[in-house]
Amino acid sequence: MNATDRTPADLLRSALAADPGRPLVTFYDDATGERVELSVATFANWVAKTANLLQGDLGAEPGDRLALMLPAHWQSAVWLLACASVGVVAEVGGDPAAADLVVSGPDSLDEARGCSGERVALALRPLGGRFPQPPAGFADYAVEVPGQGDRFAPFVPVDPQGPGLAVGGEELSYAELTARAVEDAAKLGLGAGSRVLTGLGYDTWDGLSAGLYAALASGGSVVLCRNLDRLSPQALAQRVESERVTHTV
Secondary structure, eight states, X not given: OOTTOOSHHHHHHHHHHHOTTSEEEEEEETTTTEEEEEEHHHHHHHHHHHHHIIIIXXXXXXXXXXXXXXXXXXXXXXXXXXXXXXXXXXXXXXXXXXXXXXXXXXXXXXXXXXXXXXXXEOOOOGGGOXXXXXOTTSEEHHHHSTTSOSOOOOSSOOOTTSEEEEETTEEEEHHHHHHHHHHHHHHHTOOTTOEEEEOOOSSSHHHHIIIXXXXXXXXOEEEEEESGGGSOHHHHHHHHHHTTOOEEO
């Protein structure tokens, strides 16, 4: 990171300027066998498209609250950075009925319908695939996002001191989130080139930090594993070796 980085979006811009081709998020789903690897440049492109969807088509503004009803997944990481790019508060596992917008996975659609604002659904299928049948009352993310612009500029500059993330009963400003990510990276001993393997969910700060923010703040990358409990110890050891993992959380 640079000394002037005050928000997660700043961290991503610094990572993109430093080494756009390096891996940033490598995602495994051990229930489906899926593996996806996103470089900094590819991840940033997904973030830009999603931020354009959020700001443009969905009409989100700084301070709006988005209930993020997604598991630990590479697309969840994209949405977290897209929210930070626009200035929207990402409420991880938040109450859709109290939110301005909701982003839901396939398993929480009924609850997500409690949101009276814009609703977006993700099928969470391999390679970002769409729903076979779009869920009623939702925009299908996989249909809407490909046509969005590859560059993003917020209509209003994001205030680092503004609310940025709510998780586990705690709310952090973007500046607090970024500072905590830097602190966590130091505690874990992360640096440029570090590879963090984590099976933690995104429903706690520890899971979010290990699975995204600390690696982003340190110039490292993350191997994000969903359903890791389905992997045998031997297969896990092989993954640690093949992915050149330096830290396990």
